[in-house]
Amino acid sequence: MPQNPSEPGKAADNGSVRPLDRKFFEYLLELEVRKATRYLYYFSLLVVQLDGQPTPEDPAEVEAVQRKLGYLLWDEIRGTDLLGQRHDSSFFIVLHYTDLENAVRVGQRIRERIEHYTFESGSGDGRRTISIGVSCFPTNANDVAGLIQGSEELLRRAQDRGGNRVSVPE
């Protein structure tokens, strides 16, 4: 039988969000889709990424910023929502019982929180911004692949348009 590779969506004691295997994340998302289909509710998937490339020569600072970002995201969502970090340093958030309109609202709130937060930084002013791609089940997609693809595309679109924005399906 499959075992859980990590504790998903749980912030560890040191404030970091544990990286979640993509397959396991998709497994959780598939479960969510099935539950939402069974019990008829909306939920939304947010993919969050820091704007700009991390500084390669200062990995410690990058890690600290990522850890802090995970903590801030965790602080902005409900205890029942899912949060995880993927290996490509982007975060995903699954907001239960949340339609697109409310997901955008949450996304904007998170974006503003990060925009006004000052990260500890040895090199710059510590101000960072994020871009967010949002898709909603079943409004934008009703399967795992569609949801992930949709959110990632929207994230890329937000970044292409200059970042620091929440992108939703048109």
Place this chain on the structure above:
Amino acid sequence: MEKFFHNIPDSLTKENRLANVRLGEIPMDRGKIYLVSSDPIMRNYLRSYISHFDHKVLTPAKPENFWDDLKALSPSLVIYDLWKNNSGTVQNLQNLIQLEKTIPVILLAGEMQLPMIQELEGSDQWKVIKKPFLPQDLKTSILEALGKEREIVLTPAQVLRPSFTNTKKGYHPQLLLESSQRMQDVRAVIDHVANTDVTILIRGESGTGKELAARSIFESSNRASKPFITVLCPAIPEGLLESELFGYEKGSFTGAFRRRPGKFEIANHGTIFLDEIGDIPFELQSKLLHVLQRGEFALIGGNEQKVDVRILAATNKDLEKAVAEGMFREDLYYRLNVVSIFLPPLRERREDIPVLIECFFQKYNEQYNKEYHELTASTMRLLLDYDWPGNVRELENLIKRVVIMGNPDTLVHNYLNENVKKIKPRLAQNRPAPTDPLPLPAGRPRDSAAAPSALRSLKEVAREAMRKAEGEAILKALEQTHWNRKAAARILEISYKALLYKIRQCNLDGEPDSSTPDP
């Protein structure tokens, strides 16, 4: 003991069928994997999981036969799941050490079994996967063992729904193990229409496999990767059906605390199966017609939105009669009835019975870890002669009971005797005594047209009584209000429209002389 098989095609001889069910029928080219597990849950899980890699998975009919089967089948890989420590296990492991020289072996072992494995000489050559394990670990080990380097991409849907994806080729025992021409015709129609977008109406008695047919159509269609949503219309209270199907906006009625999607929205780009559509309320039929005609629907209290859903519907009711009685919208009927598939009752395709029996025996023997039961010729004769009013579902339940309880012949005899006794009085009134001295009577009347009016179903009697009572109440209210229909509707606490419909239904259309015009 004489064994009996009846009208089974050559391709489905007993040995072939057993082998087919045991070994899987689909030819594969990626090597045979021999799977041994005494734990039925684990066995089913592993078989489903491994089958996605296009490997042919073989399992021994009985765990104790594993060594004999293994020699005969010469697989490319053996996966041995250690369940309990016992002398048989140790013996098997020692045999596997010898086998390792020619065939790779993967052992799945729990914490308790690891010391036992380490004690065995030569066990260090094995690939041992400790339980619980990740599917990915097993996949990697299989690939390594078989020397396959190509990555196998498995979607979560395949991991989670192995049985569904297995049926991608339309495999459904009850539908595919047909030997009758009529079921072959059904199969041909399903194959023909599956990959189109037309609405299909599936008809047939209860238990004939309407939902299986719908699922088969869905899985053979180009929407197979999209959702398949089933709605059992009579199971949802009349008042809730609309919100279940179409969803609602927040605040659209008391208790609508949050926006909720409907089944149609969730099934977008997929398929929705409306089971027992004959029971859908008249008021809702127009909304359904709107979706069918324009591909649009509106959440309760919300705006219209487009939806792309293929509709499959099923019913065991006489829809033409319902249309004639004004209980079912004629336009909806024609919209649904683009292609109609009729699933014949089991009594009209008796040649399928032995095949189905075999199939169900295999299924439940494996599920309950029981030994195979053989039926005597006389028992099989009884099963073939019985009319199966509950169709395939009834047969399946009987076989399930036989597998669990054992003693098949006595159980089948008792079951059939009891059921025949129940239907005998009806038979006596409806049919002349059969001249053919069969051990069982041929069955019970099925259509109401064949039965005299005194033997109407309880449902019909109740419906008529209800209509009569309603008619009396409506007439009383109309007389009281001097045929002012609006006032009468208020007294009866129904809508004006509903009253008009009921008046027509109860044939109260005739205006009395003293009627007053409606305001």
